[in-house]
Structure formats: C-alpha cells, structure tokens
Amino acid sequence: MHCFPCFSSPKNKKSSTTNETNDNNEPRPPDRRRTEETEETEQSEGTSLKIFTFRELATATKNFRQECLLGEGGFGRVYKGTLKSTGQVVAVKQLDKHGLHGNKEFQAEVLSLGQLDHPNLVKLIGYCADGDQRLLVYDYISGGSLQDHLHEPKPDCEPMDWTTRMQIAYGAAQGLDYLHDKANPPVIYRDLKASNILLDDDFSPKLSDFGLHKLGPGTGDKMMALSSRVMGTYGYSAPEYTRGGNLTLKSDVYSFGVVLLELITGRRALDTTRPNDEQNLVSWAQPIFRDPKKYPDMADPVLKNKLSERGLNQAVAIASMCVQEEAAARPLISDVMVALSFLSMPTEDGIPTAVPILSFKDKSMSIALSRHDSNLVSPPPELATEDDKSSTSSGEESSFDSEKESVSKNKYKKKHEEEDSSMESDDGSDSNSEHEKDQDSPPPKPIDEKNQAQSLKIKYRYSWEDIDVSDERLSSKSSQKSNDESTSSRYDSDRDQKEKEEEEEEEQEHSHIEHIHSSKTDDDQSVYFDNDDDSGDDNGASLHRIKSEVEIDSIKE
Numbered sequence: 001m002h003c004f005p006c007f008s009s010p011k012n013k014k015s016s017t018t019n020e021t022n023d024n025n026e027p028r029p030p031d032r033r034r035t036e037e038t039e040e041t042e043q044s045e046g047t048s049l050k051i052f053t054f055r056e057l058a059t060a061t062k063n064f065r066q067e068c069l070l071g072e073g074g075f076g077r078v079y080k081g082t083l084k085s086t087g088q089v090v091a092v093k094q095l096d097k098h099g100l101h102g103n104k105e106f107q108a109e110v111l112s113l114g115q116l117d118h119p120n121l122v123k124l125i126g127y128c129a130d131g132d133q134r135l136l137v138y139d140y141i142s143g144g145s146l147q148d149h150l151h152e153p154k155p156d157c158e159p160m161d162w163t164t165r166m167q168i169a170y171g172a173a174q175g176l177d178y179l180h181d182k183a184n185p186p187v188i189y190r191d192l193k194a195s196n197i198l199l200d201d202d203f204s205p206k207l208s209d210f211g212l213h214k215l216g217p218g219t220g221d222k223m224m225a226l227s228s229r230v231m232g233t234y235g236y237s238a239p240e241y242t243r244g245g246n247l248t249l250k251s252d253v254y255s256f257g258v259v260l261l262e263l264i265t266g267r268r269a270l271d272t273t274r275p276n277d278e279q280n281l282v283s284w285a286q287p288i289f290r291d292p293k294k295y296p297d298m299a300d301p302v303l304k305n306k307l308s309e310r311g312l313n314q315a316v317a318i319a320s321m322c323v324q325e326e327a328a329a330r331p332l333i334s335d336v337m338v339a340l341s342f343l344s345m346p347t348e349d350g351i352p353t354a355v356p357i358l359s360f361k362d363k364s365m366s367i368a369l370s371r372h373d374s375n376l377v378s379p380p381p382e383l384a385t386e387d388d389k390s391s392t393s394s395g396e397e398s399s400f401d402s403e404k405e406s407v408s409k410n411k412y413k414k415k416h417e418e419e420d421s422s423m424e425s426d427d428g429s430d431s432n433s434e435h436e437k438d439q440d441s442p443p444p445k446p447i448d449e450k451n452q453a454q455s456l457k458i459k460y461r462y463s464w465e466d467i468d469v470s471d472e473r474l475s476s477k478s479s480q481k482s483n484d485e486s487t488s489s490r491y492d493s494d495r496d497q498k499e500k501e502e503e504e505e506e507e508q509e510h511s512h513i514e515h516i517h518s519s520k521t522d523d524d525q526s527v528y529f530d531n532d533d534d535s536g537d538d539n540g541a542s543l544h545r546i547k548s549e550v551e552i553d554s555i556k557e
C-alpha cells in the first residue's frame with residue numbers, strides 16, 4: 001500500500017530565518033499589549049473562526065523554527081504547529097508582508113474564506129492579525145500533496161493505483177464544484193495544481209490555497225497586480241488567463257484537466273527534463289487526444305496496465321474536454337464530477353460502471369464519453385430486462401450513491417452477455433477488445449464513506465414505454481407527462497419542423513452516437529435508447545423511451 005509517513009516529515013523548500021525574535025530568541029509579537037492581555041483564543045463573531053494571538057502561534061510553531069517549516073509558497077511560509085490549548089495540529093501560513101492589508105480588509109476577506117466548508121477543502125480554523133503580522137491557521141493535512149505522491153514518491157512507496165487516482169480526481173472535482181456551484185458568491189480557485197491538492201491519511205483530497213489572491217500580492221500592492229502568483233502557475237493556467245487575464249470558472253476547469261492528465265499519465269504539467277515537444281503536458285497530449293488508439297500509451301507506465309481500457313479512455317476524454325483552448329467548450333465542473341464519480345467507483349473487474357447519460361447538465365459530456373463507451377446510456381435498473389420492466393415504478397427517488405449502486409447492479413445482471421476483456425489479462429498481457437468482463441458477484445460498494453456522506457443527491461423519476469419507430473433510430477422530445485401513452489404515437493406528427501431540423505443537424509454532427517439522444521428542458525428529459533441486448537438487430541428496432549426527471553439537489557451535508 002501507499003505510505004504516508006514518507007511525506008509527514010517537515011519539508012523545507014527554502015532556508016528560513018526565525019521570525020521576529022528578541023535577544024533571548026523568544027517571539028516578539030507586534031502588539032505586545034494585546035497579546036499579554038489575551039490569554040485565551042477568541043472566537044470570531046458569527047463564525048467558527050478563532051482569532052489567535054501572535055504569541056499563541058509562535059508557541060505552536062516553536063517560534064517559527066526551521067524544523068517546523070513545511071514549505072514556502074507564493075503567499076508566504078507554512079509551518080506545522082501544535083496549539084497549546086487544544087493539542088490540535090495545525091498548518092500556520094504566515095502571509096508575506098508586501099501584500100499587507102489593513103486589519104478590516106484582511107478580516108473581511110478571512111471571514112468570507114471562513115464560510116467555505118467542504119470535506120474536500122482544507123479547513124481554515126482561524127487567523128491572526130497582530131500589528132503587521134497576518135497569519136492563517138488551517139487544519140494540518142498529514143499525507144502530503146498530490147505532487148509529492150505522483151511526482152516525488154519515496155522509493156519505498158508503491159505508486160498510486162488507478163482507482164485511487166480517479167478517487168482523488170473525483171474528490172478534487174467535488175471541492176471545486178463546491179467553490180463554483182455552492183459557494184455564494186462563487187469562488188474561482190485560480191491556482192489549482194497538484195501541489196495544492198493535499199491528501200489525508202485515507203487519500204481523501206483537500207484543496208488548499210483557495211481564495212487567497214485577495215490577501216496576497218496584487219491586491220494589497222497595486223504595483224504587483226500581475227505578479228506571477230496572481231497569474232497562476234505555468235503549465236496549469238488556462239490560455240485565456242495567461243494571455244489576457246480573462247479569468248472565469250472555466251479557467252479552473254482547464255487547470256483541473258491538467259491535474260487529471262497528470263493523474264492519468266504520471267507526467268508533470270511542465271517538465272523541463274523532457275524533450276522540447278514533451279515538456280508541456282497539454283501540448284504533448286493534444287495530438288494524442290485525436291487518436292484514441294494511442295490512449296494506452298498515455299497511461300502512467302508505473303500502472304503497468306493495471307487499468308481498464310474503458311476507464312482510461314473515458315478519463316482521457318474528460319481531460320481532453322477540460323483542456324480545450326476555447327473556454328466555453330469546456331465542461332462544467334459539476335458534469336466532470338458526475339463522470340468521475342462513476343470512473344472512481346471500484347468494481348470487481350476494474351472496469352468502471354457505465355455512466356447514465358441523464359446525469360449530465362450539459363450534453364457535450366455525454367457526447368464525449370459516448371465515443372469511448374458504447375454502454376454510456378445505461379438503462380435504469382428497472383428497465384434492464386423484461387423481468388425488470390414489471391417492477392418499474394415512476395416517481396422513484398434515489399440518492400446519488402444508491403443510483404450508482406443500482407447501475408452497478410444492472411451491469412452485473414448482464415452476465416455472460418459480453419466477452420471478457422480488460423487491459424489487464426490473467427497472463428498480464430494487454431487486450432484491446434472493446435468488450436468487458438462481467439462477474440457473477442455482488443455489486444461493489446463505493447468505498448469512500450466520507451465522500452458518500454456528502455455526495456450529490458440526484459433524483460431520478462422513470463417510466464417506460466415501447467415505441468415503434470420503424471426506421472428512425474434517433475428520436476428526441478421533451479416528455480409531457482410520464483404516463484401519457486399517446487405522446488409516443490403522436491410523436492412524429494406532433495413535433496414541429498424546427499425541432500426536426502435541429503435533430504437532423506445534430507444527428508449529422510454527432511453521427512457516432514448511434515443509439516443515444518436526449519433532449520432536455522429545465523425539469524424533464526426524455527431519452528431513447530436502443531436495447532441492443534434484446535435483439536442486436538437494427539431494423540425495425542423497438543426503442544424504449546425512458547422518461548426521467550433529474551434533479552441535482554444539493555450537497556448532503
């Protein structure tokens with residue numbers, strides 16, 4: 001297994017001089033009066049943030065001693081410390097002074113940062129604003145960064161396996177989704193990268209360093225408005241951002257795509273030790289994206305083919321969407337998160353569960369994934385077999401995780417229908433077969449209990465009906481009522497010309513999607529799929545229409 005102790009010892013990136021000390025080498029707090037008067041840590045009004053005195057943090061970090069230095073980033077040095085009052089181990093970030101803010105401005109920013117709370121974000125515990133000292137106190141994350149594990153592993157540490165990598169990507173996507181979709185106002189991360197993804201003991205990822213740009217150089221010091229810090233990190237920054245600073249949520253999606261590529265390939269975002277055309281990870285990957293046959297060559301060699309072809313292809317497809325040049329073409333992080341939730345779910349055979357098309361807000365994600373997965377549209381469990389149809393119930397509601405489990409069960413029901421295949425065969429040789437292996441074993445359960453507890457809750461409501469579609473294979477229409485049987489028979493004559501044209505256009509555009517099409521309104525979707533399993537016959541195929549309502553509720557806390 002992986003060994004975290006490899007990264008638990010303090011890491012000193014730069015030599016450090018001790019902070020403000022007196023002749024006896026004791027901390028000299030900037031505001032002695034306040035420090036001496038305040039014996040106990042205060043609580044910031046209306047928040048859970050604690051207000052620390054400089055002395056407390058100096059004591060916690062053994063007077064900011066070199067041995068406690070975890071490293072130094074663009075905002076300042078980070079020390080490991082232990083709070084005397086509670087014994088809690090913390091990370092103390094001492095902000096550089098050149099971006100110094102007034103007390104009020106600093107507090108306002110810190111208080112808004114303190115509102116952000118998600119299992120995949122490093123928790124801000126409190127702060128200190130004493131004189132000209134500005135310090136932030138975070139939960140200490142013991143496992144080191146993704147950068148450490150991926151690119152600087154200790155020799156006695158096993159490389160991270162594929163599922164762990166996908167789970168890290170999924171967790172990071174959840175954290176980012178929280179910042180983009182749940183935080184109010186939304187927070188643009190700006191500097192997502194492998195070194196800012198910290199891992200705890202069970203490899204659960206935590207995003208660190210978010211929201212700090214307002215506290216760092218570039219805002220406090222106008223002269224440094226375009227400092228390299230604010231401009232993000234080369235190799236991870238979206239092209240529009242590095243070109244002109246046009247920063248949006250989609251810039252974060254680009255950076256996320258780079259991290260996902262790092263997880264897939266084991267390569268660094270920027271690696272000057274490689275040949276010129278391989279130094280920039282995205283530039284190296286772009287031509288390969290266009291040639292799926294070469295995807296297996298992209299996988300990190302240390303994985304030794306211990307991954308499924310479908311999993312790899314879909315992960316590459318997601319990454320390639322995220323790092324698209326045009327920001328608008330990149331997916332929403334919520335769609336990335338949903339796709340990764342399926343790719344990260346461990347299965348008996350290592351082959352990821354098919355992703356239900358209904359999960360996505362934006363159709364582009366389902367289109368991209370369908371290129372690499374003929375099973376993308378997985379019928380809801382109730383519709384998987386003739387037997388199951390009788391048990392179909394509309395109005396069914398399930399949490400995201402139980403939905404995942406149901407889809408997984410469905411996969412296992414189709415045993416012996418597909419041939420065995422995965423990139424890892426018994427004799428260790430590769431297989432390029434499209435088919436996959438089904439096992440006569442119970443469906444696996446998601447292993448990440450923590451993520452389960454706060455994953456998205458998606459409501460599905462299904463009903464079904466058979467439609468005689470003669471020669472029309474691609475059909476789509478917003479459904480009216482889930483039990484309105486006349487809808488299907490009137491379907492062709494009722495739909496207006498415009499919709500028909502749109503569909504034809506789309507059919508041409510995405511002709512590779514042979515049996516999937518969905519249309520979506522705000523509150524209802526109809527999806528038609530060809531139940532290939534039944535006949536395998538294209539002519540006069542009977543399409544089952546699944547009516548569904550998908551509602552992404554909110555994070556279950």
Ligand SMILES: Nc1ncnc2c1ncn2[C@@H]1O[C@H](COP(=O)(O)OP(=O)(O)OP(=O)(O)O)[C@@H](O)[C@H]1O
Pocket residue numbers: 011070071072073074075076077078091122138139140141142144145191195196198208209
């Ligand atoms: N909450 C934390 N728990 C444990 N280690 C941390 C924590 N926060 C930061 N570190 C570690 O402290 C060091 C400095 O982190 P910091 O985020 O300031 O810089 P960075 O990520 O290395 O660079 P940059 O500022 O460019 O993002 C890193 O080694 C980081 O892993």
